[in-house]
Amino acid sequence: MRYEAVIGLEVHAQMLTETKIFCGCATKFGAGPNTQTCPVCIGMPGVLPVLNRRALEFAIRTGLATSCTIAQYSRFARKNYFYPDLPKGYQTSQFEHPICEHGFLEIDVDGETKKIGITRIHMEEDAGKNIHEDSGSYSYVDLNRAGVPLMEIVSEPDLRTPKEAAAYMRKLRAILRYLGVCDGNMDQGSLRCDANVSVRPAGQKELATRAEIKNINSFRFVEKAIEYEIRRQIKVVEDGGKVVQETRLWDSAKGITESMRSKEEAHDYRYFPEPDLVPIVPDRNWVEGIRASLPELPDAKKKRFVAEYGLPEQDASLLTEEQAVADWFEKAVSSGGQAKAVANWMMGDLTRLLNDEGRSIGECPLSPKQMAGMLSLIDQGTISGKIAKTVFEDMYRTGKDAAVIVKEKGLVQISDVSEIEKAVDELLARSQKEIERYRAGDEKLLGFFVGQVMKATRGKANPQTLNELLKKKLSS
Amino acid sequence: MELFNLGIHEIRAMLDRKEITSKDVTDSVFGRIDAVEERIRAYVTVTKDEAVRMAAAADGATGSDTAAPLSGIPVAIKDNMCTKGILTTCSSRILGNFVPPYESTVTSKLTDQHYVLTGKTNLDEFAMGSSTENSAFQTTRNPWDTERIPGGSSGGSAAAVAAGECIAALGSDTGGSIRQPAALCGVVGLKPTYGRVSRYGLVAFASSLDQIGPITKNVRDAAMLLNVISGNDPKDSTSAPVAVPDFTAVLGQDIRGMKIGIPKEYFIEGMDAEVDASVREAIRKLESLGATAHEVSLPHSGYAVATYYVLATSEASSNLARYDGVKYGFRVEGKDLLDMYMQTRSQGFGPEVKRRIMLGTYALSSGYYDAYYKKAQQVRTLIKNDFEAAFKEVDLIVTPTTPTPAFKMGEKTDDPLQMYLADIFTISVNLAGVPGISIPCGFTSQNLPVGLQIIGRHFDEETVLKASYAYEQSTEWHMRRPAL
Numbered sequence: 001m002r003y004e005a006v007i008g009l010e011v012h013a014q015m016l017t018e019t020k021i022f023c024g025c026a027t028k029f030g031a032g033p034n035t036q037t038c039p040v041c042i043g044m045p046g047v048l049p050v051l052n053r054r055a056l057e058f059a060i061r062t063g064l065a066t067s068c069t070i071a072q073y074s075r076f077a078r079k080n081y082f083y084p085d086l087p088k089g090y091q092t093s094q095f096e097h098p099i100c101e102h103g104f105l106e107i108d109v110d111g112e113t114k115k116i117g118i119t120r121i122h123m124e125e126d127a128g129k130n131i132h133e134d135s136g137s138y139s140y141v142d143l144n145r146a147g148v149p150l151m152e153i154v155s156e157p158d159l160r161t162p163k164e165a166a167a168y169m170r171k172l173r174a175i176l177r178y179l180g181v182c183d184g185n186m187d188q189g190s191l192r193c194d195a196n197v198s199v200r201p202a203g204q205k206e207l208a209t210r211a212e213i214k215n216i217n218s219f220r221f222v223e224k225a226i227e228y229e230i231r232r233q234i235k236v237v238e239d240g241g242k243v244v245q246e247t248r249l250w251d252s253a254k255g256i257t258e259s260m261r262s263k264e265e266a267h268d269y270r271y272f273p274e275p276d277l278v279p280i281v282p283d284r285n286w287v288e289g290i291r292a293s294l295p296e297l298p299d300a301k302k303k304r305f306v307a308e309y310g311l312p313e314q315d316a317s318l319l320t321e322e323q324a325v326a327d328w329f330e331k332a333v334s335s336g337g338q339a340k341a342v343a344n345w346m347m348g349d350l351t352r353l354l355n356d357e358g359r360s361i362g363e364c365p366l367s368p369k370q371m372a373g374m375l376s377l378i379d380q381g382t383i384s385g386k387i388a389k390t391v392f393e394d395m396y397r398t399g400k401d402a403a404v405i406v407k408e409k410g411l412v413q414i415s416d417v418s419e420i421e422k423a424v425d426e427l428l429a430r431s432q433k434e435i436e437r438y439r440a441g442d443e444k445l446l447g448f449f450v451g452q453v454m455k456a457t458r459g460k461a462n463p464q465t466l467n468e469l470l471k472k473k474l475s476s
Numbered sequence: 477m478e479l480f481n482l483g484i485h486e487i488r489a490m491l492d493r494k495e496i497t498s499k500d501v502t503d504s505v506f507g508r509i510d511a512v513e514e515r516i517r518a519y520v521t522v523t524k525d526e527a528v529r530m531a532a533a534a535d536g537a538t539g540s541d542t543a544a545p546l547s548g549i550p551v552a553i554k555d556n557m558c559t560k561g562i563l564t565t566c567s568s569r570i571l572g573n574f575v576p577p578y579e580s581t582v583t584s585k586l587t588d589q590h591y592v593l594t595g596k597t598n599l600d601e602f603a604m605g606s607s608t609e610n611s612a613f614q615t616t617r618n619p620w621d622t623e624r625i626p627g628g629s630s631g632g633s634a635a636a637v638a639a640g641e642c643i644a645a646l647g648s649d650t651g652g653s654i655r656q657p658a659a660l661c662g663v664v665g666l667k668p669t670y671g672r673v674s675r676y677g678l679v680a681f682a683s684s685l686d687q688i689g690p691i692t693k694n695v696r697d698a699a700m701l702l703n704v705i706s707g708n709d710p711k712d713s714t715s716a717p718v719a720v721p722d723f724t725a726v727l728g729q730d731i732r733g734m735k736i737g738i739p740k741e742y743f744i745e746g747m748d749a750e751v752d753a754s755v756r757e758a759i760r761k762l763e764s765l766g767a768t769a770h771e772v773s774l775p776h777s778g779y780a781v782a783t784y785y786v787l788a789t790s791e792a793s794s795n796l797a798r799y800d801g802v803k804y805g806f807r808v809e810g811k812d813l814l815d816m817y818m819q820t821r822s823q824g825f826g827p828e829v830k831r832r833i834m835l836g837t838y839a840l841s842s843g844y845y846d847a848y849y850k851k852a853q854q855v856r857t858l859i860k861n862d863f864e865a866a867f868k869e870v871d872l873i874v875t876p877t878t879p880t881p882a883f884k885m886g887e888k889t890d891d892p893l894q895m896y897l898a899d900i901f902t903i904s905v906n907l908a909g910v911p912g913i914s915i916p917c918g919f920t921s922q923n924l925p926v927g928l929q930i931i932g933r934h935f936d937e938e939t940v941l942k943a944s945y946a947y948e949q950s951t952e953w954h955m956r957r958p959a960l
Contacts, residue, residue: 039578043798045571045679046558046580048712078794080840082817089797141802270840272849275683275791278713 002202003237005230006210007159007195008119011172013151013182014126014190015058021125021149022049022092029188033131033142041147043087048276051076055149056099057290058181059123060282062151063100064291065175066118073281074099076123076274081267084141085128093124093152095271099280105175106299107167108317116168117156124150151182157196157207162226169193169222170321174298178323186219195226198243199233209243213257215250225250229257301326309339318347324361331368337375345371349389353396365399374402382406383413384463414460417469423456424449424469438474446470479504480640481957484549484697487643491548498548501643502531502592505550508640509594512960515622517614518636520555521563522595534590544589545700551586552642554633555596556603557688558677559583562593566679567611568601570799570806570824580677581712582646582688582705589704594642597632601826602796603653603681605629606898609889610828617885618661619958620924624882627657627898633691634661638958644692644701648678650685651784652877652902655914658691659877659927662916662956664944665691666698667902669935670909671716673702674709680795682788683714685906694954695915695945699723702937718935726942732766734943737870741777742901748880754918754926755876758947762874765946770870774862779855780904781896786839786852787907792829793836799824831892856907863908867933872943875901877914877927901929911937915944916953925953 020027023040040047063070077095103118128146132139153172159165173191176182184191198210211233216225228250233243247266248257296304298320305316305326320326325346332342350371354364374391377383383391383406394405406412414420427449428435438445449470453461479487479501490496506524513519527550534548553559556566558576565571579587586593600610608616608631616631618624619639626635630647634657637645647654649667658665666689673688680686690701706720738759743752763769801807801820808823810816825833839848866873878898888895905912910931917928928947932940948954 039576042803044558044576044578044804045564045566045574045798046556046576046675046677047578048676048714050711050713080794080797082797082800084800084802084813087798087803089800090794268842270794270837270842270845272790272794272840272845276680276714 003199003234004202005160006157006198006207007165008157009155010194011153012192013176015055015149015181016183017052017054017149019052020147021052021055022147027148031144036144042143055123059099059121059151060287060290061179062181063121065179065294065297066103066105068100068103070287071099073279075279076277077271078274080270085130087143087146092274094122098122105171107171109164109167116158119154119156121151121153126150162223165226166223174321178295178297193222197226197229199230209245212247213250221252311343315343328361328368332371335369335372337372341375349392366395370395370401377402383411387411413462414457417465420461420466420469423453427452480508483693484644484700487549498531498534502527502550505594505642512639516619516635516639517616518597518632518641519595520565520598520613523593527592527594530592537590546586546589546591546704550592550594550643552594552597552633552636552645554599554630554647556599556648556679557583566602567599567613569612572806574805581674581709585704597636599632600629601829603629603648603650604828604832606656606895610826612826615885618882619960624884627660629653631657634658634663637663637691637693639960644697646688647691648686648688650681651906652899654689654691655877655902655912656899659914660882662925663691663693664695664698664915666913668937669911671714673705674712674715676709676711682791685788695948696727699941721938723937723941726938727945729942731943731946734767735870736762736767736769737772737866737873738769739772739774739873741774742875750920751876751926755928758917758928759874762947772866772870776858776862777904780859781900783852783855784903786848789832789836790839790849793833796833859904860908863910871939873931875929877929881920881924905931910934911940913940913944915948
């Protein structure tokens with residue numbers, strides 16, 4: 001039998017606000033334990049939350065960028081459960097009245113564009129972190145993260161394959177980063193993903209029982225964890241069993257999901273409206289102001305790159321995934337670089353060099369203008385494409401302009417015909433045997449002649465001029 | 477008269493005239509505490525050292541003639557309001573060692589005026605109760621009859637004011653916790669409109685109902701204290717951004733033509749005959765001052781107690797979850813995390829608090845939420861609508877504060893439902909969010925005080941105070957002091 005998977009994702013995105021969602025404590029990552037806390041985020045008796053307006057703005061930004069309806073009335077709710085990292089004994093979250101609903105985003109998979117519904121986006125506070133002593137006798141609680149603002153972005157069960165799920169995550173991450181509301185860093189936990197997965201016989205309309213997969217803590221595990229879970233559920237069904245509703249944990253070391261708790265063991269969170277915070281009724285003018293301030297988003301930018309720069313779809317896609325990359329590209333082009341050439345260099349040599357050092361485009365030691373400068377040296381015939389590769393690496397290492405490197409290293413291409421002719425004549429004068437073989441029909445030897453002249457000119461001979469000269473002299 | 481028996485405005489006048497110093501009045505109050513506290517047990521913590529320091533500071537600051545109204549005035553604070561560096565227990569074992577590193581907004585405002593803190597007063601644990609018998613530490617006695625309870629939960633504050641162990645006090649009122657003890661102790665207790673006073677630093681019992689207010693010896697004092705503590709607070713988003721008038725400005729104004737509503741549902745069977753008579757007499761007195769009385773109906777009053785015990789306990793079950801032994805307060809080491817939680821909370825909370833946590837947890841549980849919490853919210857709206865409809869007809873609503881005078885210690889401790897009915901006339905006011913005051917309106921044949929409740933429109937404490945003052949000035953109930 002053929003099966004179809006049905007996947008929905010719940011994504012938690014840590015918002016890039018300076019301060020926490022209900023108090024003025026800093027949100028910076030990596031500070032000493034409990035140094036970014038106050039009576040409010042520690043949950044001391046009698047303290048009260050006050051909503052960070054910036055967090056609300058970020059949630060609305062995200063909702064607008066994903067075509068959501070922004071609620072005219074939104075409320076916080078308490079989600080009650082006991083855990084040491086949850087200082088109040090409840091998480092202030094949203095339940096009945098989320099800030100955003102009914103949106104969507106588009107993904108491209110195998111050349112097809114697919115619309116994925118977004119059920120809701122709500123705001124909530126993060127919990128702290130438990131730290132367990134190695135000896136096992138004590139645990140400690142770090143509440144720096146408690147109260148850091150999160151958005152939970154819940155998709156409709158519109159995804160059908162692990163590949164689609166990964167594409168959805170990539171697109172969502174791109175949008176969040178474009179908006180500047182989340183750094184999208186899954187390894188540091190600022191972007192987290194839970195997946196609801198079920199499988200049903202292909203063609204069946206009703207949904208089958210789902211399992212929720214938690215702890216997918218890296219980008220590359222999104223596909224892997226879902227793939228595993230689909231295989232597992234199909235096997236359960238084919239063995240005559242039934243998939244049970246449960247929460248499962250992804251174990252990246254073992255590459256499997258394992259049962260964490262069943263439906264019966266699920267918490268009863270006893271949600272109720274948060275009485276310490278007043279309902280949110282966003283001012284419509286404010287919302288429209290936020291809408292007007294949205295940046296050009298990845299899809300629009302990609303379309304524009306194709307139309308404006310004549311780039312292939314694939315290139316436009318790659319270049320627009322990150323706003324900073326797209327900006328870099330546009331700066332290089334506006335500095336005089338030819339679009340396709342800039343794209344090729346960025347996707348090729350530049351990406352390789354950056355990846356080798358784990359650097360982002362923001363940490364790139366050379367500027368778009370410098371790349372445009374190098375491209376113009378190629379265009380002018382000052383250096384060859386081949387030499388340019390060396391020059392480019394040098395630019396990357398030293399931060400110097402291409403023209404400076406070319407001059408310092410004497411890499412200026414020899415385009416002077418008489419100079420090249422001199423070298424060719426010298427070579428031909430001592431290569432009688434090879435000339436005869438070439439004339440007898442062994443045309444592959446042309447490469448030998450080119451190589452020898454290049455060696456003699458330290459690679460600086462203009463390749464086109466050299467080829468023409470050689471062909472002419474050898475055939476005469 | 478001894479200084480400790482005077483009110484804020486009288487002390488203020490004497491201080492301003494330089495007849496006395498804050499040290500004099502503070503000494504008088506602490507002399508009184510030394511003399512009677514053993515019998516009253518109003519305080520969980522007496523802060524004599526702080527008081528001496530604060531009085532000296534006030535005396536030093538009042539060199540000019542622009543002293544703040546509360547400057548140098550000894551005030552007692554209910555022990556559920558956080559005071560920086562001073563034990564704040566909520567009369568609970570679970571916070572028995574808790575010293576807040578921050579100050580509540582109301583006490584900050586008082587501190588800004590150079591008030592003198594006399595101490596932290598006893599309450600029913602976490603403000604849950606009507607007699608202070610639920611305090612983990614002690615039961616406060618009614619100064620009019622020390623065999624009887626002072627009411628609650630702000631029983632310590634009301635008793636301290638009545639006994640002269642402070643000049644005025646702050647209480648908190650979730651279902652009657654200021655007005656009921658004020659009535660039973662023969663003093664003035666005002667619950668402001670929900671949102672009038674910041675709750676920041678008030679240890680939450682039921683967030684949507686809790687409100688801090690003054691407990692004083694007379695109406696003018698209540699207005700003066702309310703002036704200080706009112707106002708929108710950026711730390712409390714439920715505090716309302718409404719202007720704060722000078723509440724003393726309306727005192728002494730004529731009440732002729734004022735319409736007073738008498739809700740027929742509030743004169744119930746089983747009400748104490750002497751209370752009933754005192755309240756009816758008080759209504760006649762208001763009429764003689766030019767007000768007109770009209771029967772009104774608050775048809776959903778019969779559901780108020782049930783509604784309150786669903787909503788207040790639901791919020792409490794969540795508000796009290798933070799007392800888990802992890803971060804501060806009382807902890808019992810357990811064999812594992814769950815055991816630590818269970819031991820800490822089993823031993824840290826008293827029976828009434830546990831009863832309410834269980835009630836509230838049940839009401840919010842999946843499958844019961846719609847039938848209890850949600851239904852109660854709907855009824856709450858109906859109760860609020862009742863008041864709004866009545867206030868289209870009348871300016872104020874007048875009722876008894878309590879159905880009976882102070883009862884004896886132990887009389888109702890075995891019957892929580894009977895205890896809950898002590899608040900039957902005060903609870904609706906919290907559910908509706910409107911302001912209500914209790915002022916003395918008589919004494920029973922056993923010399924126990926009776927309280928008159930006057931309820932006003934949202935944010936219209938002025939009319940409440942105006943009528944209260946007019947009544948008070950034409951009677952002498954507020955002049956009486958218990959023989960101790």
